[in-house]
Amino acid sequence: MITKITGGRIIDPANGRDEIGDLWIEDGVIVDSSQIQNPKSEIDEIDAQGLVVAPGLIDLHVHFREPGQSHKETIGTGSEAAARGGFTSVVCMPNTNPPADNPATIRWIHERAAQIAKVNVFCTGGITKGLKGEELAPIGSMKNAGIVAITDDGHCVQNNEVMRRALEYARMFDLPLLDHCQDYGLVGNGIMHEGEWSVRLGLPGWPRTGEEMIVARNILLSELCDAPIHCQHMSSGGSVRLLREARARGVKISAEVCPHHIALTDEALKGYDANFKMNPPLRTAADINLLIEGIADGTIDILASDHAPHAAYEKEVELDQAPFGILGLETEFAIFCDVLVHQRAAIDLPRLIALLTINPARLLRLDRGTLSTGAPADVTLLDPAREWTYDVTQTPSPSRNSPFHGATFRGRAVRTIVAGKTVWSL
Amino acid sequence: MTNAPAAWTRKDLIALDALNAAEITLLLDTAKAFKGVGERSLKKVPALRGKTLVNFFVEPSTRTRTSFELAAMRLSADVVNIAATASSLQKGETLKDTARNLEALLADIIVLRHSSAGAAQFLAERLGASVINAGDGSHEHPTQGLLDVFTMRERFGRIAGLKVAIVGDILFSRVARSNVHALVKLGADVTLVGPTTLVPRSLEALGVRVTHRIDDVLETTDVINLLRIQHERQRKEYFPSLGEYTALFGLTKARAARLQPTCLVMHPGPINRGVEIDSDIADGPHSVILEQVTNGLAVRMAVLYLCAGGGAA
Numbered sequence A: 001m002i003t004k005i006t007g008g009r010i011i012d013p014a015n016g017r018d019e020i021g022d023l024w025i026e027d028g029v030i031v032d033s034s035q036i037q038n039p040k041s042e043i044d045e046i047d048a049q050g051l052v053v054a055p056g057l058i059d060l061h062v063h064f065r066e067p068g069q070s071h072k073e074t075i076g077t078g079s080e081a082a083a084r085g086g087f088t089s090v091v092c093m094p095n096t097n098p099p100a101d102n103p104a105t106i107r108w109i110h111e112r113a114a115q116i117a118k119v120n121v122f123c124t125g126g127i128t129k130g131l132k133g134e135e136l137a138p139i140g141s142m143k144n145a146g147i148v149a150i151t152d153d154g155h156c157v158q159n160n161e162v163m164r165r166a167l168e169y170a171r172m173f174d175l176p177l178l179d180h181c182q183d184y185g186l187v188g189n190g191i192m193h194e195g196e197w198s199v200r201l202g203l204p205g206w207p208r209t210g211e212e213m214i215v216a217r218n219i220l221l222s223e224l225c226d227a228p229i230h231c232q233h234m235s236s237g238g239s240v241r242l243l244r245e246a247r248a249r250g251v252k253i254s255a256e257v258c259p260h261h262i263a264l265t266d267e268a269l270k271g272y273d274a275n276f277k278m279n280p281p282l283r284t285a286a287d288i289n290l291l292i293e294g295i296a297d298g299t300i301d302i303l304a305s306d307h308a309p310h311a312a313y314e315k316e317v318e319l320d321q322a323p324f325g326i327l328g329l330e331t332e333f334a335i336f337c338d339v340l341v342h343q344r345a346a347i348d349l350p351r352l353i354a355l356l357t358i359n360p361a362r363l364l365r366l367d368r369g370t371l372s373t374g375a376p377a378d379v380t381l382l383d384p385a386r387e388w389t390y391d392v393t394q395t396p397s398p399s400r401n402s403p404f405h406g407a408t409f410r411g412r413a414v415r416t417i418v419a420g421k422t423v424w425s426l
Numbered sequence B: 001m002t003n004a005p006a007a008w009t010r011k012d013l014i015a016l017d018a019l020n021a022a023e024i025t026l027l028l029d030t031a032k033a034f035k036g037v038g039e040r041s042l043k044k045v046p047a048l049r050g051k052t053l054v055n056f057f058v059e060p061s062t063r064t065r066t067s068f069e070l071a072a073m074r075l076s077a078d079v080v081n082i083a084a085t086a087s088s089l090q091k092g093e094t095l096k097d098t099a100r101n102l103e104a105l106l107a108d109i110i111v112l113r114h115s116s117a118g119a120a121q122f123l124a125e126r127l128g129a130s131v132i133n134a135g136d137g138s139h140e141h142p143t144q145g146l147l148d149v150f151t152m153r154e155r156f157g158r159i160a161g162l163k164v165a166i167v168g169d170i171l172f173s174r175v176a177r178s179n180v181h182a183l184v185k186l187g188a189d190v191t192l193v194g195p196t197t198l199v200p201r202s203l204e205a206l207g208v209r210v211t212h213r214i215d216d217v218l219e220t221t222d223v224i225n226l227l228r229i230q231h232e233r234q235r236k237e238y239f240p241s242l243g244e245y246t247a248l249f250g251l252t253k254a255r256a257a258r259l260q261p262t263c264l265v266m267h268p269g270p271i272n273r274g275v276e277i278d279s280d281i282a283d284g285p286h287s288v289i290l291e292q293v294t295n296g297l298a299v300r301m302a303v304l305y306l307c308a309g310g311g312a313a
Helices: A075-084 A103-116 A139-144 A160-171 A196-201 A208-225 A237-248 A259-263 A266-271 A285-297 A329-343 A349-356 A358-364 B021-039 B063-074 B095-104 B119-124 B142-156 B174-185 B201-206 B242-249 B279-283 B289-308
Strands: A002-012 A017-026 A029-031 A043-047 A052-055 A057-062 A087-092 A120-125 A149-151 A177-179 A229-231 A253-257 A379-389 A408-418 A421-425 B052-057 B078-083 B109-114 B130-136 B163-167 B189-193 B209-211 B223-226 B264-266
Touching: A002 A349, A002 A379, A052 A349, A057 A075, A057 A329, A057 A349, A057 A358, A075 A087, A075 A103, A075 A329, A075 A408, A075 A421, A087 A329, A087 A379, A087 A408, A103 A120, A103 A139, A120 A139, A139 A160, A160 A177, A160 A208, A196 A266, A196 B201, A208 A229, A208 A237, A208 A253, A237 A253, A237 A285, A253 A285, A259 A285, A259 A329, A285 A329, A329 A349, A329 A379, A329 A408, A349 A358, B021 B063, B021 B142, B021 B174, B021 B289, B052 B063, B052 B095, B063 B078, B063 B109, B063 B130, B063 B142, B063 B289, B095 B109, B095 B119, B109 B119, B109 B289, B119 B130, B130 B142, B130 B289, B142 B174, B142 B264, B142 B289, B163 B174, B174 B189, B174 B201, B201 B209, B264 B289
Parallel strands: A002 A043, A002 A052, A057 A087, A087 A120, A120 A149, A149 A177, A177 A229, A229 A253, B052 B078, B052 B109, B109 B130, B163 B189, B163 B223, B189 B209, B223 B264
Antiparallel strands: A002 A017, A017 A029, A052 A379, A379 A408, A408 A421
């Protein structure tokens, strides 16, 4: 089985490649045209003229809600949304029900994914049992079951001693630690950015310091243990400043940014619409500028969605009682491309692709994110100039909690190929 | 802000922040007309005859609920009261479903008191019935703001240029927010007073001054509005004790002696005698606390009439 993707602009940041050309796939693997094994096979041609041929996009932060909350999302529907967004690999967070804090649950997720997932589904395991921040989860056994990182996402280990020992222990397995940065004391029952709008709306504030405090803590512990920590969904400009200083000193700290945190501000909460409520919260235009600066100068080197489905009836309640989180996979590439490449010209397209492919692959040691010869043929065709409007009523997800319904973007994935097979095309 | 001739076009009253000066003035003028009705021996008018008002109180209140109930009765509406403990919210029904059930019973007006900011707006966007906000979390309490401003305007004949001090737990106070919005829109000069933890500088974004010394305002203010101060579990890190609060911010006799003779002392109630206000001062010549309660009735009649009674007087 041979596939030839012809005439596209091939961008493969891992190899510094950016040229018009043809990409060859044989039996689910990227091949060199001169080394085809069975040259007599039928050739399936895909015309990519005018399109970008990129490594399949990777999102290292999604919630597919299985086991336990399949009314919000399943591994099937979530992976369909991923495919529509151009993502060939996703990394699931462990805050399921029961939590993915043990090897049996990890194996169950892998089996379920093998049956129904459209894209590659990787698992993270909990740092602590029950994601409670108290006792270490069986990290070594989960590593044997195939996890790619540990995290208590949705929760944050508050006890610094527990965090330190988790880091030291995980180093033995080369497992990076992903941290949701939230100081529980400072944040309290905060539900939106603490600032003028929280004062006006009478809503409890979630101050920037609640995030920055833990970013600073993580920098110190990463240095102490000489172990990597990846800070999830940065929302505060102050976090970028801390990260920049630490990375310049060689600390093994990295961070990701989500689309909503560079596309929307806290003012969006003025209608008390829970589709604008997520954790950490939307902040200010000044934070957006600092986050984008951090993306431009390399302080932030990974982008992710924090795709977090919730059923409509769960979201359509009083704002303080609604769960945090929004859908993200289908609009993710579009928002990053529109804001970072078109509107702000903060980074170019090859850099954007690196942040969504090889960089997360390197952090998690995935054999993905590149178009190198011999790599799995996960490929995304992108049309960075294409204008389109998002209609959340058409999402495969059973949830509808997107703040971007009706929004128009420039940039879209048009075909998603996993191991040589097209799993979605426009 | 606009001073265009007022026309009332809203079915709901959610927040004074959303109104312009002309709309607020129309509400106050309408309340003035209704105040006369309360002074007659026959206190009833037929404006809302045949309409049904549901007092839907998801948070306890006696004063506000009774005031709305009397206001509705004086307008000849039928009134049903639903308290949180009796409501099905405790059985897991959502606010939306409960309200849609009330509407299915053909309620015309829903007066909502709720502990969540935004709850009244949430209902107003989803129901055809008029929704009147009787206090939503720390957001707004528009009829309280209106009755406070009504009381000031009745005494001074104007709002523009008045110096108004609001003292207390501003950060968590819906009464303070509604007062501030109405007063600022009508041109008053507002100062918020209280400890740095409860009166943060960020409040200046609302167009007011902030001070942490009550002495700064005593001799110059035309109105001093004291909010009920509470020292519940969630406030322990905001100030150490009621005693220290009284020492720093309470309207004691000594402080009251420095007020201008014409200064009004206001309080939305219920008052903590001896905490935010000295007991004698609460009953003394500066105090208009009971007048506020009486005016609340007229203001709520005006709100119900304009939102549900088919247009301006």
